[in-house]
Amino acid sequence: MRERSQFDALLRRAPLRKSAHFALHGGAPDATLGELFPGPGHWVGIVLPKRWARRAVTRNLLRRQIYSVAHALAPSQPPLALVVRLRSAFAPGQFPSAASVALRRCVRAELQQLLQGLHRA
Template sequence: MQRLKSRQQFQVVMAGAPVAKTPHFALHSTRLGHAPDARLLFPVADTWLGVLLPKRWARRAVTRNAIRRQIYETARAMAPDLPQAALVVRLRSEFSRKQFLSATSDVLKRAVRAELELLLGRVTTPLPRAQVPETAHAG
């Protein structure tokens, strides 16, 4: 998995509407072959990931850093199922400071991770029917 680093990379991915949303996050995506100057901006055929965490929605740096770590860890765990595309995860609303008192609490981390798994699960490539384990069909 590669990380988006340049402004141009973020602009190309953010140009389109979000492909998936949850209460706190939006996911923007662009296929690598369809991006203008794709070979220059994304030289490696891989999953590219960028994160936008505006101060407007996460005022404290410790909160932004905790959320950023959860995003990268969740994406790393789901990497084999993610498409070869450029993805940007954008925080679009605040996690309530009344509900989550500490920015580093396990409760906040679990809530963020659960929402991210749902968000990224919407763009994962499902296993072909022949490769689905037989135990998944039982009962």
């Protein structure tokens, strides 16, 4: 289920956490979010503006890394509805290749730090 109303409801909330490149919006499905996110489990949405990741290869790399890290950490988290939003570009000078191994490692490390221990935030 990926409806605009779900994204809007989560993005209206203040970010739970921020990192150098990402902002994390959302929280546990409560009374206000319950009808938008029925049933138990996790929900992860992604917002990757072309403004910050121009190449489709880079956006796909980011998307795969976000889903991978979120899926790996899901068993240790309570049910959550989250939107991960890219809020700044990765420096092209530091990562000249659109899908380099260095970029993949950097993104993964940043996402793990952003999502780890979220239930304590």
